[in-house]
Amino acid sequence: MYDRSAKLAANGVVIEYWMQRSRTLFTAVQGVDLVVRTGEFLAIVGPSGCGKTTFLNAVDGLIPIASGSLTLDGREISKPGPDRAMVFQQPGLLPWRTVLGNVMFGVEAQRSMGKQEAISRAKQQIDLVGLSGFEDAYPLELSGGMQQRVNLARALLTDPEMLLLDEPFASLDAQTREMMQLELLKIWSKTKKTALFITHDIKEAIYLADRVIVFTRRPGRVKKVVEIALSRPRDLRVKRDPQFLTYEDEIWESIQEELAVPAERLIAGMPAA
Amino acid sequence: MSIKEADRANPVTAGESDPTRERRSLVKPSRIRQYEPVVIGTLSVMFVLTVWQLVANARIYSVLFLPGPWDVAQAMVKLFQQGDIWLDMATSGQELAIGYGMAIILGLVIGLLMGWYTRFQYAMDPIVNFFYSTPRIALLPLFIIWFGIDIQSKIAVIFLGALFPIIINTMAGVRNTEAALLGVARSFGASDALIFRRVVLPGSVPFILTGFRLGVGHALTGVVVGELIAARHGVGQLIAIAGQTFQTPKMLAAVILIAGTGMVLTTILQRMENRFQSWRPQIRR
Numbered sequence A: 001m002y003d004r005s006a007k008l009a010a011n012g013v014v015i016e017y018w019m020q021r022s023r024t025l026f027t028a029v030q031g032v033d034l035v036v037r038t039g040e041f042l043a044i045v046g047p048s049g050c051g052k053t054t055f056l057n058a059v060d061g062l063i064p065i066a067s068g069s070l071t072l073d074g075r076e077i078s079k080p081g082p083d084r085a086m087v088f089q090q091p092g093l094l095p096w097r098t099v100l101g102n103v104m105f106g107v108e109a110q111r112s113m114g115k116q117e118a119i120s121r122a123k124q125q126i127d128l129v130g131l132s133g134f135e136d137a138y139p140l141e142l143s144g145g146m147q148q149r150v151n152l153a154r155a156l157l158t159d160p161e162m163l164l165l166d167e168p169f170a171s172l173d174a175q176t177r178e179m180m181q182l183e184l185l186k187i188w189s190k191t192k193k194t195a196l197f198i199t200h201d202i203k204e205a206i207y208l209a210d211r212v213i214v215f216t217r218r219p220g221r222v223k224k225v226v227e228i229a230l231s232r233p234r235d236l237r238v239k240r241d242p243q244f245l246t247y248e249d250e251i252w253e254s255i256q257e258e259l260a261v262p263a264e265r266l267i268a269g270m271p272a273a
Numbered sequence B: 001m002s003i004k005e006a007d008r009a010n011p012v013t014a015g016e017s018d019p020t021r022e023r024r025s026l027v028k029p030s031r032i033r034q035y036e037p038v039v040i041g042t043l044s045v046m047f048v049l050t051v052w053q054l055v056a057n058a059r060i061y062s063v064l065f066l067p068g069p070w071d072v073a074q075a076m077v078k079l080f081q082q083g084d085i086w087l088d089m090a091t092s093g094q095e096l097a098i099g100y101g102m103a104i105i106l107g108l109v110i111g112l113l114m115g116w117y118t119r120f121q122y123a124m125d126p127i128v129n130f131f132y133s134t135p136r137i138a139l140l141p142l143f144i145i146w147f148g149i150d151i152q153s154k155i156a157v158i159f160l161g162a163l164f165p166i167i168i169n170t171m172a173g174v175r176n177t178e179a180a181l182l183g184v185a186r187s188f189g190a191s192d193a194l195i196f197r198r199v200v201l202p203g204s205v206p207f208i209l210t211g212f213r214l215g216v217g218h219a220l221t222g223v224v225v226g227e228l229i230a231a232r233h234g235v236g237q238l239i240a241i242a243g244q245t246f247q248t249p250k251m252l253a254a255v256i257l258i259a260g261t262g263m264v265l266t267t268i269l270q271r272m273e274n275r276f277q278s279w280r281p282q283i284r285r
Helices: A050-058 A100-108 A115-126 A144-157 A174-191 A202-208 A236-240 A242-256 A265-269 B003-009 B019-027 B029-059 B067-081 B083-118 B118-133 B136-147 B151-175 B179-187 B191-228 B236-244 B248-276
Strands: A006-019 A024-037 A043-047 A067-072 A083-087 A163-164 A194-198 A210-215 A222-227
Touching: A006 A050, A006 A194, A024 A043, A024 A050, A024 A194, A024 A210, A024 A222, A024 B083, A043 A050, A043 A202, A050 A067, A050 A083, A050 A194, A050 A242, A050 B136, A050 B151, A067 B083, A083 A144, A100 A144, A100 B179, A100 B191, A115 A144, A144 A174, A174 A202, A174 A236, A194 A236, A202 A210, A202 A236, A202 A242, A210 A242, A222 A242, A242 B029, B029 B067, B067 B136, B083 B118, B083 B191, B083 B236, B083 B248, B136 B151, B151 B191, B179 B191, B191 B236, B191 B248, B236 B248
Parallel strands: A043 A194, A043 A210, A083 A163, A163 A194
Antiparallel strands: A006 A024, A006 A067, A210 A222
């Protein structure tokens, strides 16, 4: 289904923070080994604070790694580049710019496109994410789901080889989140971008991904890799498929082992299986 | 198509009970509602003037102690007929324009630099804090020694008066740039110059204009107090002389000129602020 060659390769990636207040070195990620194949949709799940967002920021080139290697198409990642584009957890839109202006901000920052071309291509992206008619609206006039569509369109317009998504639907309500998942899959199948998706929502990860990677608690490492053999295109009903539920149990148990609190006290918070 | 138009074209959101009414309050206030602030404001001013006139008419106190608004209006007309007022206004206006203009330019530059370069802020903080907590008018005697009693000493005090609120607000605007926006810009590989021009600067505009607006008040204080203490001409000087010679209506007329200048400048800046914030959804209660 996808090219088996590696797009992104992480070998023994260690990420450390210097904590100014306690004057200690804080290890967020401890030796991550993983491969994202070309055209693949890979999701990373893990307990909160496990360093998955930190890892994604390193892939984007926003923070340096302390040791190991992190390569995209064999080239070491050292800073942000036009081959990657991030969809952020918070939309991060410029409130004084319209939807059109915000979608264009990415290519504008990269200086990779002329203005006229950017406008016409931005309009296509706005169409693709289902926001046509809202080109001239300001972010504060949009709902949370619509703001995230702008966030996504801004990343897509830069035409990256790899799309990095940092819990983009975490702050949306349940229905909007499901709709956005469905639409993300549609867009992904059209654009064929390699995608690395961070989430704490197990169902979301299974529904979207070709493979789900479970991180340990901090300092994060790869604990488990689950191949999701659900056929595509997937509609939302797949979430009730017995195979889906088996994956969910498997991943949930794996994460649960990572949580410090005893399992009995977590039953209430367990997803309906 | 704006989102408002989209709502209008698709009035499902307007509610079932009384959609027209719901939409009117959301989209555009009725005519009367629109002029409500002006009408109520005018009535309020008229009420205050009427009460003032009535109290003055009762003549419990003499005209030189409590002139009525009519007396002040007549004094104002007389001021302009006599013609000296033009020189006073030109003098004060010149002081204000030069002092405040320099404060805007320098305050903006220093404030932006302090906000953008942390080390520059460390260097400037003690100095800015010192002057911001000192009433700058206290330095007027020094400026009179340095520059004499012509307009230069007033320009200096107006400049220093307006400078620091502008610096502090501009710096706050730069410093208050949302971290999320900076993260987005860096992630797309934006250069520092682009981040400054397209993210930091537009985000700071409301703060900067607030600084300008606060600066107007300080600048006018500088004009009046500066001229009260020592000047050859100027509206503040006019107030001082009229006061010392018990020409109370004339004094109040000059005060109104100062107040009017302040209100006009503040309103202009307020309009600019609103214009720069047109992206904020207008929600009227």
